[in-house]
């Protein structure tokens with residue numbers, strides 16, 4: 088399958104899962120995770136009109152965001168050219184929205200805040216405080232998700248469920264951060280059904296917090312589901328899925 092076909096297939100699977108759950112496909116944001124993607128594949132996806140991209144490593148995010156910005160700038164200045172083989176073209180008015188989805192060390196926070204639309208991976212009070220202190224002297228505010236370690240695995244990042252309400256309260260008190268919801272990852276398994284109870288538990292936690300009016304009433308994003316389990320995640324209430332290998336292919340060894 089080509090990249091365009093894999094992308095289309097993922098979009099169709101999202102639409103089917105959303106409809107099965109009684110929701111509109113447009114309610115689910117697809118973040119294309121580029122960590123194993125080749126630069127030309129990122130460009131090809133942008134040419135298909137895709138805007139939401141995710142990276143798990145800050146350095147990579149910085150490089151790729153600046154590369155994409157350069158492509159768009161070149162098109163803005165030089166136009167598309169008249170190559171008859173171009174069927175899709177970059178739209179300079181559709182800049183990518185970058186999502187930071189992996190563990191963020193505090194010393195990298197300053198470098199990425201201006202590049203990202205949403206940080207999915209706020210996993211400690213210290214990181215939240217660092218983001219707040221980086222942004223404090225500016226007018227900027229940034230949207231963040233609290234990453235929850237829903238399964239409690241010791242290898243996973245994230246706030247343990249019992250600590251979530253206190254953490255939500257703390258983040259909500261930081262002016263420069265707008266808490267938009269929760270992010271979680273299910274334990275690795277070959278069987279997507281194994282993820283279901285974890286996603287269901289995260290959804291419950293999400294609803295409980297939303298009912299408290301957190302995030303100035305804008306607490307409405309639930310980021311869960313990857314290539315192996317995004318349909319189950321959507322069925323359990325996810326409205327952002329983070330999909331890498333199902334779009335870009337498995338990582339090259």
Ligand SMILES: *Cc1c(COP(=O)(O)O)cnc(C)c1O
Nearest residue numbers: 120143188313314329330331332
């Ligand atoms: C890599 C990654 C993904 C995407 O994984 P795939 O299985 O390739 O879809 C999603 N979320 C996070 C946090 C990741 O690091």
